Amino acid sequence: GDSVTQMEGPVTLSEEAFLTINCTYTATGYPSLFWYVQYPGEGLQLLLKATKADDKGSNKGFEATYRKETTSFHLEKGSVQVSDSAVYFCALSDPWGAQKLVFGQGTRLTINP
């Protein structure tokens, strides 16, 4: 079945550091890929998405590129801020599967000033 694997957290960085959170997937067909973020005490918010190979999603300085050849969708940001501290979830939605979102286990990110 479809699955998403994220790098294990927690991840702790200093402000202005470069961020990468790895995400790889397995899917039956050609899924859409998403990154969601969950700030403390809140629900999940869509951060960015890509719907086909080589698409790049971007938002709030975060980027991720849909790499079909490596089945990856790694999240990157060039210079993180304290306000980026949150839990990040990679997810896929497979139109050839059950058309439901499948989530990774989440990666907790803490940014220190």
Add this chain to the structure above:
Amino acid sequence: ETGVTQTPRHLVMGMTNKKSLKCEQHLGHNAMYWYKQSAKKPLELMFVYSLEERVENNSVPSRFSPECPNSSHLFLHLHTLQPEDSALYLCASSQDKGATDTQYFGPGTRLTVL
């Protein structure tokens, strides 16, 4: 109110109680979802409704009973729960249930079963 709202935000109940979680979306969407978020586990999809019809029941025990009276409201009725059912229950909605449709999440209800 905008987006997706959930009430209550926190709920403590005994194993013999009956309670209900409420979700309301103000986005004009056609699909609604219930998810369970437990510590150290990926989000688990529980139910999917599309145009008020249940289209997915992800092997959820019968002590969880969903209800979707209209496209804006979704309930999760709870009875005779177990302590392992303690979790954050998230509601979401999307325009339709297609693979590219973005899901918008509510803040969740933190449930504790004693």
